[in-house]
Amino acid sequence: MDRNTVLKQVNDIFIDVLENKTIILTDQTTASEIDEWDSLNHIHLVVSIEKHFKIRFTSKEIQSWKNVGEMINSIMEKISP
Amino acid sequence: MVFTSLTFLLFFTTFFFLYWFVFKENVTLQNLLVLIASYLFYSWADWRFLSLLICISILNYYLGIYIEKSTKPKIKNLLLYVGLIQGIGVLAFFKYFNFFIDSFNEVFHALNIHWNIHTLNIIIPLGISFFTFRTISYLLDIDKGKIHATKDWIVFFSYVAFFPSLLSGPIDKAKTLIPQLEQKRIFDHDSATDGMRQILWGLFKKLVIADNCATITNPIFEGHSGLPASTLLVGAFLYSIQVYADFSGYSDMAIGFSRLIGFNITKNFDFPFFAQNIAEFWRKWHISLTSWVTEYVFTPLSIKFRDYNNFGLILAIVINLTIVGIWHGAKWTNIFYGFIHGCYFIPLIIFGTMNKKKRIAKDKLLPSFREFINVLGTFSLVMFTFIIFRSESVIEAFHYYRELFSLSIFSVPHISSDKYSATITVLSIFIMFAIEWLGREQDHALSQFGFKWPKPVLWSFYYLIVFTILVFGSFENRQFIYSQF
Numbered sequence: 001m002d003r004n005t006v007l008k009q010v011n012d013i014f015i016d017v018l019e020n021k022t023i024i025l026t027d028q029t030t031a032s033e034i035d036e037w038d039s040l041n042h043i044h045l046v047v048s049i050e051k052h053f054k055i056r057f058t059s060k061e062i063q064s065w066k067n068v069g070e071m072i073n074s075i076m077e078k079i080s081p
Numbered sequence: 082m083v084f085t086s087l088t089f090l091l092f093f094t095t096f097f098f099l100y101w102f103v104f105k106e107n108v109t110l111q112n113l114l115v116l117i118a119s120y121l122f123y124s125w126a127d128w129r130f131l132s133l134l135i136c137i138s139i140l141n142y143y144l145g146i147y148i149e150k151s152t153k154p155k156i157k158n159l160l161l162y163v164g165l166i167q168g169i170g171v172l173a174f175f176k177y178f179n180f181f182i183d184s185f186n187e188v189f190h191a192l193n194i195h196w197n198i199h200t201l202n203i204i205i206p207l208g209i210s211f212f213t214f215r216t217i218s219y220l221l222d223i224d225k226g227k228i229h230a231t232k233d234w235i236v237f238f239s240y241v242a243f244f245p246s247l248l249s250g251p252i253d254k255a256k257t258l259i260p261q262l263e264q265k266r267i268f269d270h271d272s273a274t275d276g277m278r279q280i281l282w283g284l285f286k287k288l289v290i291a292d293n294c295a296t297i298t299n300p301i302f303e304g305h306s307g308l309p310a311s312t313l314l315v316g317a318f319l320y321s322i323q324v325y326a327d328f329s330g331y332s333d334m335a336i337g338f339s340r341l342i343g344f345n346i347t348k349n350f351d352f353p354f355f356a357q358n359i360a361e362f363w364r365k366w367h368i369s370l371t372s373w374v375t376e377y378v379f380t381p382l383s384i385k386f387r388d389y390n391n392f393g394l395i396l397a398i399v400i401n402l403t404i405v406g407i408w409h410g411a412k413w414t415n416i417f418y419g420f421i422h423g424c425y426f427i428p429l430i431i432f433g434t435m436n437k438k439k440r441i442a443k444d445k446l447l448p449s450f451r452e453f454i455n456v457l458g459t460f461s462l463v464m465f466t467f468i469i470f471r472s473e474s475v476i477e478a479f480h481y482y483r484e485l486f487s488l489s490i491f492s493v494p495h496i497s498s499d500k501y502s503a504t505i506t507v508l509s510i511f512i513m514f515a516i517e518w519l520g521r522e523q524d525h526a527l528s529q530f531g532f533k534w535p536k537p538v539l540w541s542f543y544y545l546i547v548f549t550i551l552v553f554g555s556f557e558n559r560q561f562i563y564s565q566f
Contacts, residue, residue, distance in 0.1 A: 039375050040394065040435060043383045059384045064225060 006053075006075055010068070013048045017041060027069030053079055082125040084334045085287060085556075092122070093338065100342055101268055108265045112235045115262075115342075119242035123207070126248060130206035133171075138238045140167060141216040145230035145237070148223050157224065164220040168213045175205050180411030208248040210408055212241050214373055219255040221377060228256050236262045243346075245338040249331050249563040251349040251369035258346065266343030276340030278527040278543075283333030285546055286326040288554030290513055291562075293506040294323035296555065300497045302471050305481055309489035313481060315496065320471050321464045322510055325354060327562045328367070333525060347372075352521045354514070357455035359425040359462060360435045363402075374405055394430050399423035409470075414478060418470045425462055441521070505553050 011025045018036040031037045037045070046062055049055075049071075055078040065071045082089045096118050104110040124131050144164045151157045179200040189196045219240075222228045231237050240258050301308065301316030308316075332349035339346045353365035363371050379401040386393030399420065406419020429435040441456070442448040448456065468485075472478035496503050513526075520526040531539045 039380055039383070042380070043387055043394065046384070047387050059381060060225075062384050063380065066227075 001079060003072060003076060006072055006079070007068075009052065010049060010072065010075070013052060014045065017044050017048050025068045027067065027072065029068040030066070049075065055079060082122060084331065084338070085284065088125070092118075092125075097341065105268075108263075109233075109235060111266065112233075112239050112262055115244070116235055116239045116242065119239065119244035119247060122244040123242060123247060127207050129204070130209075133206055134212065134242055135238075137167070137171065137212070137216060138241045140164070141219060141241070142234055142237045145219060145223050146232065148220060149230040161220055161224050165217060168217040168220075172209060172213050175203055175209055177407075177411040179203060211250050211252055212247065214252045214370075215241055215255070218252075218373060218377065219259075222255055228259070231259055231263070233263065243339075243344075245335045245342075245344075246346055249328070249335070250367075251332055251335065251347040252373055253347050253369065254373070258344070261344050268343065272343075272345075273341050275524075275528060276337040278337075279333045279340070279525045280337035281543065281546055282525060282527045283330040283337060284550055284554075285509075286330030286333065286513065288550050288556065289509050290506070291323045291327035291330060292555030292557065293502065293509070293553070294319045294326065297496055297498045297503065297506065298323055298471075302481075305484065308484070308495065309492040310485050310487045311490050311492050312494040312496065313485045314490060315494045317464050317468050317481075317485070319506075321460070321467045324467060324470075324562060325350075326513070331563060336525075348524065352517055352526075354460055354463075355441055355456055355518070355521055356459050357439065357441060357452060358429060358434065358459055359422065360429050362459055362463060363422070367405075370405060370408065374401055374408075378404055391430055395427055398426045398430065402426070413475045414469050414472055417475060417478075418466050421466050421469070509549070509553065 007025060007027075011023065014023045014025060014034075014037075015021055018034065018041060020034070020036055023034060031042065046057065050057065053075055055075065057074060057078075061074050065074070082092060096114070100111055100114055104114055120131060120134075123134060141164060144160050148157055148160045148164075151160065182198050182200045186197055219228075219237075223230050231240075236259060239262055240253075240255060243253070243258060246253060298316050298320040301312060302320065305313055305316070329350040336346055336348070347369040349367060349369050351365040351368065353362050356362035356365050379397055382397040382400060383394060386397055389396070400423070402423035403416060403419040406415045406417070406422070409415040409418070426435065441452050468481050469475065469478040472481060498506070516530060517526045520528060520530050523529050531542055534542070
């Protein structure tokens with residue numbers, strides 16, 4: 001799966017979990033730019049992403065992300081064969 | 082030296098003059114002045130623990146540098162743990178040691194074991210909960226790579242002891258304050274005048290509202306036995322207003338004084354009594370503490386418990402809020418205060434309404450009936466917990482609650498204060514909420530208030546507030562409620 005496809009699928013998860021159809025993610029997007037993306041929804045997003053891609057992040061990974069790009073990097077590392 | 086004293090006025094005026102007129106060109110000298118002023122300010126309140134403040138600063142300064150420098154994860158973790166143990170250890174010793182000993186003794190007593198561990202005569206250093214939280218967040222953020230360790234000791238020591246927020250917060254994280262200390266400050270006229278407006282509003286809330294409420298609530302809470310439920314309701318209502326006016330008043334002043342010297346520190350209140358549910362209340366109340374605990378306690382816990390769905394979230398929230406309660410001091414009343422708030426979140430998590438952010442009365446003058454009921458309901462829930470927060474013990478709070486839920490709720494309340502003072506207090510509360518309601522979308526209530534009025538009218542309004550403070554303010558030099566934490 002290439003990076004753009006992953007970003008597109010993560011975008012769909014965000015729209016679904018945060019119930020906001022207008023979300024358009026880029027690598028630079030941060031939580032402060034999306035109203036609904038707070039500490040609680042962050043956990044819902046992580047769980048949904050893990051289920052969707054059938055992967056498991058470590059606590060340290062989750063807490064180290066500064067933007068969507070870094071989150072996508074972690075997903076790519078785990079799904080790359 | 083409290084913000085509302087003449088001593089502080091002289092102290093700050095001298096500081097302001099030296100800061101902007103003598104050391105204006107040199108940021109290091111300005112920071113050194115901030116540091117010296119902070120230590121003087123702290124010593125004025127209690128000189129005995131200045132050495133503790135300095136030792137903690139030295140240790141964490143070097144720990145920060147070596148955590149960042151270290152390439153071996155084991156050494157990095159070891160240094161981080163030394164810092165965390167020191168921070169939590171100092172807090173545990175000064176604030177919680179006697180509480181644990183007393184609790185152990187009670188357990189032994191209940192189990193019929195005749196051990197009696199002696200408590201120590203410990204004096205709690207002022208501001209300890211605030212400055213240790215600053216050093217802990219500094220080390221955690223370096224470890225996570227969110228910030229770099231500062232190599233400038235004056236910057237770091239000033240960050241730990243920054244006098245406007247040293248004794249009662251807001252609790253600034255390193256990523257907010259350290260970059261501001263490192264760069265040159267330029268006097269911004271607009272920001273400084275807005276700071277003055279915020280100080281004025283803080284003074285009004287502290288001296289006119291909080292201290293006048295205290296004259297009514299103190300006798301009620303100190304001798305509530307036998308008082309009718311209606312009086313107890315008035316006591317609980319006014320105490321809720323008092324805590325808000327006292328603490329948010331202090332925060333407004335701390336932010337205002339910081340802005341006068343070119344700093345933007347963390348916002349601490351966002352009109353919490355207009356919140357429509359308890360989750361929104363905590364997003365608006367003591368923001369610097371809740372965001373701290375959310376980042377360093379709730380987030381790691383909720384990640385750990387994420388496989389347990391809603392149960393995991395409930396557990397994380399209840400632990401989180403209980404820690405917020407314990408932060409206020411080692412008393413069962415504080416623990417219950419936090420725990421009850423944690424439990425308030427349970428229905429919101431189950432029904433998925435915790436994070437539905439809705440701006441109240443958006444683009445309207447008045448709230449809808451539903452919004453009004455939500456606000457009233459949230460206020461009542463919060464008021465209920467302030468009874469235990471204010472009580473000396475859980476038993477005493479229990480008696481208060483029992484007496485509150487009786488038929489004497491329908492009687493006329495007895496208030497020890499004279500009718501004139503009581504009327505002034507109620508009227509000022511009404512004015513405070515009216516002005517805060519109109520300014521609820523701004524950073525603080527007076528930020529844009531009356532800007533469309535002609536200048537002479539606006540200035541008359543400011544003078545009216547000053548006049549109100551001088552005539553109706555209570556100048557008994559009462560400490561701020563949160564300075565005890």
